[in-house]
Amino acid sequence: MSTPTDTLARTDTAVAVDDLTVRFSSKRGEVTALHDVGLQVGRGEFVSIVGPSGCGKSTLLKVVAGLTDPSGGSVELGGVAVRGPQRNIGYVFQRAALLEWRTVRKNILLQAEMRGLNKRAAEAECARLIEMTGLGGFENALPHELSGGMQQRVSLCRALLHEPEVLLMDEPFGALDALTRERMNIELHRIWRETGTTVLLVTHSVAEAVYLANRVVVMSPRPGRIVELLDVDLPAHREYATTMEQPEFIRVANRIRELLGSAPHTD
Ligand SMILES: Nc1ncnc2c1ncn2[C@@H]1O[C@H](COP(=O)(O)OP(=O)(O)OP(=O)(O)O)[C@@H](O)[C@H]1O
Numbered sequence: 480m481s482t483p484t485d486t487l488a489r490t491d492t493a494v495a496v497d498d499l500t501v502r503f504s505s506k507r508g509e510v511t512a513l514h515d516v517g518l519q520v521g522r523g524e525f526v527s528i529v530g531p532s533g534c535g536k537s538t539l540l541k542v543v544a545g546l547t548d549p550s551g552g553s554v555e556l557g558g559v560a561v562r563g564p565q566r567n568i569g570y571v572f573q574r575a576a577l578l579e580w581r582t583v584r585k586n587i588l589l590q591a592e593m594r595g596l597n598k599r600a601a602e603a604e605c606a607r608l609i610e611m612t613g614l615g616g617f618e619n620a621l622p623h624e625l626s627g628g629m630q631q632r633v634s635l636c637r638a639l640l641h642e643p644e645v646l647l648m649d650e651p652f653g654a655l656d657a658l659t660r661e662r663m664n665i666e667l668h669r670i671w672r673e674t675g676t677t678v679l680l681v682t683h684s685v686a687e688a689v690y691l692a693n694r695v696v697v698m699s700p701r702p703g704r705i706v707e708l709l710d711v712d713l714p715a716h717r718e719y720a721t722t723m724e725q726p727e728f729i730r731v732a733n734r735i736r737e738l739l740g741s742a743p744h745t746d
C-alpha cells in the first residue's frame with residue numbers, strides 16, 4: 480500500500496492477538512465464538528471490525544480488555560500479556576451507560592475517581608475533553624437533559640479521561656439517528672487524529688467502518704474468523720462527504736459488502 484504523508488506511522492504494536500479461540504459452555508452446550516483469530520494493531524492505528532451478528536466481535540473486544548478469558552491463543556497489550564481486566568484501555572458501549580444522578584462533569588470524572596487519579600489533573604483534562612467534544616456549557620447538565628449524541632460524547636470523554644493507550648468501541652453510535660451518527664463520525668475522526676490513540680471499533684455500518692479506519696477487519700459468521708484485512712488507502716485527514724466519493728472508499732466498501740454477502744449499495 481502506498482503511504483500518504485499524513486498517515487500515522489505504524490511504529491509499534493499496541494494490540495497483538497495470536498491464534499485466539501474463545502469457547503463458551505452453557506446448559507445448551509458449547510459455542511465457539513472465535514476461532515484462530517490473529518490480528519496485530521500498530522500504535523495509533525484505527526481498525527474497524529465488521530461481521531455478521533453473533534460472529535464474536537464483542538467477544539474479541541472483551542478479550543482484549545481482559546474481561547473474557549481466551550480458551551486458546553494469546554492477547555498482548557503494548558507487548559504485555561493480557562491477564563484480567565486492563566487499566567490502560569477506554570471502553571465505549573452501544574448505550575452511553577451514564578449515571579442519571581450525576582452531571583456531565585461528574586460522569587466523566589467517575590473514571591478518575593475509580594482509578595484514584597490526581598483530582599486537579601483529571602479536572603483539567605475533563606474540561607479539555609468537554610471543549611474538544613463540543614459539550615461546553617453542559618458541564619452541569621444531567622444525562623436526561625442531553626440528546627443521544629451528547630450522551631455518547633460524554634461516554635467518549637469518560638473513556639478518554641485517563642488517556643488510554645487503546646480505545647475499544649463496541650457499536651458506539653448504533654442507537655443514534657443517521658445525521659447525529661454522521662456528526663459523531665466526523666468528531667471521532669478528529670479526536671483520533673488529535674489524540675493519536677489506538678482505536679478498535681466494532682460497527683455494523685460499512686460506511687462508518689471505512690470512513691474512520693486505516694484498516695478494516697471483516698469477520699465470518701460464527702465461529703468468527705478473520706476472512707479479510709483491508710487497507711484503507713486514503714489520507715489520514717478525511718472530509719466526510721468527499722471521502723465517500725473517492726474510488727478507494729467505494730472499492731473498500733464494495734469489497735466489504737461482497738465479503739458480507741450483500742449487494743453493493745451505499746448507506
Ligand atoms: N458470556 C457468554 N456466555 C455464553 N455465550 C456467549 C457469551 N458471550 C457471547 N456468547 C456467544 O458467543 C457468540 C459471539 O457473541 P458476541 O456477542 O461476541 O457477538 P457479536 O459479533 O458481538 O454480535 P452482535 O453483532 O450481535 O453484537 C454468540 O453466539 C453468543 O451467543
Ligand SMILES: [Mg+2]
Nearest residue numbers: 536537538649
Ligand atoms: Mg456485539
